[in-house]
Amino acid sequence: MANDFDFTLIAKVLPILLQYLPVTLEILVFATIFGMLLGIVITIPKLLHIPILKQIITVYISFIRGTPILVQLFLVFYGIPALLKLVHIDVTRMDAMYFVIITYSLSNAASFAEIFRAAILTVDRGQMEAAYSVGLSGIQAFLRIVLPQAIRVAFPNMTNTMISSLKDTSLAFSIGVMDMVGRGETLIASTTRALEIYLALSIVYYVIVILLEKVLKRNERYLNRYMPKEAASS
Amino acid sequence: MTIDIAFIFEALKEISKVLPLTLFMAVTPVLLGTLIGIIVAFVRIQQTKFLAPLLNFYVSFFRGTPIIMHIMLVYFGIPIVVDIIASALKLEFQSSSIPILVFVILALTLSAGAYASEIIRSGILSVPKGQLEAAYAVGLTFSQAMRRYILPQAFSKSIPNFTNVFIGFLHATSLAFFLSVKELTGVANIVASINLKFLEAFIAVGLIYWGVSAIVEWLAHRIEKRVTAYSKGGI
Numbered sequence: 202m203a204n205d206f207d208f209t210l211i212a213k214v215l216p217i218l219l220q221y222l223p224v225t226l227e228i229l230v231f232a233t234i235f236g237m238l239l240g241i242v243i244t245i246p247k248l249l250h251i252p253i254l255k256q257i258i259t260v261y262i263s264f265i266r267g268t269p270i271l272v273q274l275f276l277v278f279y280g281i282p283a284l285l286k287l288v289h290i291d292v293t294r295m296d297a298m299y300f301v302i303i304t305y306s307l308s309n310a311a312s313f314a315e316i317f318r319a320a321i322l323t324v325d326r327g328q329m330e331a332a333y334s335v336g337l338s339g340i341q342a343f344l345r346i347v348l349p350q351a352i353r354v355a356f357p358n359m360t361n362t363m364i365s366s367l368k369d370t371s372l373a374f375s376i377g378v379m380d381m382v383g384r385g386e387t388l389i390a391s392t393t394r395a396l397e398i399y400l401a402l403s404i405v406y407y408v409i410v411i412l413l414e415k416v417l418k419r420n421e422r423y424l425n426r427y428m429p430k431e432a433a434s435s
Numbered sequence: 436m437t438i439d440i441a442f443i444f445e446a447l448k449e450i451s452k453v454l455p456l457t458l459f460m461a462v463t464p465v466l467l468g469t470l471i472g473i474i475v476a477f478v479r480i481q482q483t484k485f486l487a488p489l490l491n492f493y494v495s496f497f498r499g500t501p502i503i504m505h506i507m508l509v510y511f512g513i514p515i516v517v518d519i520i521a522s523a524l525k526l527e528f529q530s531s532s533i534p535i536l537v538f539v540i541l542a543l544t545l546s547a548g549a550y551a552s553e554i555i556r557s558g559i560l561s562v563p564k565g566q567l568e569a570a571y572a573v574g575l576t577f578s579q580a581m582r583r584y585i586l587p588q589a590f591s592k593s594i595p596n597f598t599n600v601f602i603g604f605l606h607a608t609s610l611a612f613f614l615s616v617k618e619l620t621g622v623a624n625i626v627a628s629i630n631l632k633f634l635e636a637f638i639a640v641g642l643i644y645w646g647v648s649a650i651v652e653w654l655a656h657r658i659e660k661r662v663t664a665y666s667k668g669g670i
Contacts, residue, residue: 206515263645263649264641264645266602266648267602267644267645267646267647267648267649268606268641268644268645268648269605269606269607269609269620269644270606271606271609271610271612271620272609272620272623272637272640272641272644273641275633275637276634276637276638276641279633279634279637280634280637280638283437283438283634287437368500368501368502369501371501371503371504372501372503372610375613382503395507395511396508396511396512396515399504399507399508399511400508400512402504403496403500403504403508406499406500406501406504407496407499407500410499410500411495411499
C-alpha cells in the first residue's frame with residue numbers, strides 16, 4: 202500500500218459512488234414499506250393475545266433481534282432458494298437485490314412490530330372507553346383516537362429504525378448487490394486505494410443519515426403540533 | 436438441496452469453539468467504549484470550548500456511518516499513520532506486524548465510545564437537577580456528588596440501553612468476517628465452504644448468536660431488577 206494519501210481521489214470517486222445511491226435508497230424505501238406492513242400484521246396477534254400465533258411471533262422477533270443482520274442476510278440468501286426448491290421453484294438465478302429487500306423487510310418488521318405494540322400500549326385505556334361512550338365503534342375508536350396518539354409516540358423510534366436500516370444497507374454488497382459499497386469495492390480493485398474510497402463512502406453515508414434525520418425531525422414536530430410546548434420539544 | 440439437520444449440530448460444535456474470541460471482541464470495545472463515553476459525555480455536558488464541538492462531531496460521525504466503514508477506515512487508515520510515525524522516529528516497526536484483531540477492536544471501541552457517550556449523557560441528564568443541588572447543599576464536591584449520587588442513578592437508568600449496545604456490538608463483531616478474522620461468522624463461512632453446506636452452517640451460527648443474545652438479555656434484566664429495587668413506586 203502506498204503511503205501517500207490522495208485527497209483528489211475522494212473528490213473523483215464521489216460522483217461515481219453517488220450514481221449508485223438510488224440503489225441504496227431503493228433498498229431502504231422498500232424495506233421500510235414492507236417492514237411496516239409486515240410489522241402491523243404481526244403486531245395484531247400480540248395485541249389481541251391470539252394463542253400459538255402470538256408465541257410464534259415472539260420467537261420470530263426474538264430471533265431477529267438476537268442475530269446479526271449479516272447472518273440473516275446469508276440465511277435468506279441460502280435459505281429461500283432451498284425452501285422454494287421443495288416446491289420445485291428455482292430461484293437461484295434471482296437478482297440478489299430481492300434477497301436483500303426480503304432480509305431487511307423481515308428485520309425491520311420485527312423492530313416495527315415491537316415499536317407499534319409499545320406505542321399502542323402507552324395510549325391510556327380511558328381514551329378507548331371515552332371513544333366508546335360517545336358512540337364510536339371499536340375500529341373507529343382505534344383509527345381515530347388511539348392510532349394518531351400511538352403514531353406520535355412511535356415516530357422517534359421508527360426514525361431510529363429507519364436510520365439504522367439505512368446504515369445496515371452497507372452490507373448488501375456481501376451477497377453481490379451493486380449498491381454504493383459494491384461499486385466502492387470494484388473501485389478499490391481498480392485503483393488499489395481502499396482508504397480514500399471507504400472515506401468517500403463514509404462521507405456519503407454520513408450526509409444521507411444527517412439529511413434523513415432532519416427530514417424525519419420535521420415530521421416529528423408536525424406530529425407533535427397539538428402537544429403543549431415543553432412536551433413537544435422532547 | 437435438502438437441509439442436513441445432523442450437520443447443523445456438527446457445525447454448532449465446530450463454530451462454538453470460537454465463541455470466546457467473539458465474546459472478547461464484543462466485551463472489550465464496550466468496556467473501553469464506556470470509559471470513552473463517560474469522558475465524552477462530561478465534556479459535552481460541560482460544553483468545554485473547542486473540545487466539545489470536536490467531540491460532538493466524533494459522536495455524530497460514528498453514529499451516522501455504518502460500523503463496517505469504521506472497521507475499514509481503521510484497518511486501512513491506522514497503518515499509514517503508524518508507518519509515518521515509525522519512520523519519523525526511525526523505529527524498526529512495521530504496521531503489517533499488527534494483528535488484524537487489534538484494528539477490529541480499535542474500530543469497535545471508537546464506535547462503542549460514540550454510542551455509549553449518548554447513553555451516558557441521556558442517563559445523566561435524566562437525573563433531576565435537584566439531586567446535584569441537594570448534594571452541594573450537604574457539602575459534597577462536584578466529583579463526589581457525581582460518583583456517589585448522579586452516576587449510580589444514571590447507570591441504573593441506562594441498563595436497558597447498555598444491553599442494546601452490547602448486543603449490537605456482539606452482532607457487529609460479525610463484520611470482522613470481511614477482514615477474515617476467525618470469529619463466529621468467519622468460521623461459519625469456512626465450515627460452510629469446506630462442506631458446501633452454507634445454509635446449515637449459517638443456521639448454526641444464527642442459533643449461537645441468538646442463544647448468547649438471549650442469555651445477555653436475561654442477565655441484564657436480572658441486574659436491572661436488583662439495581663433498581665430501591666426505586667420502586669413513583670411512576
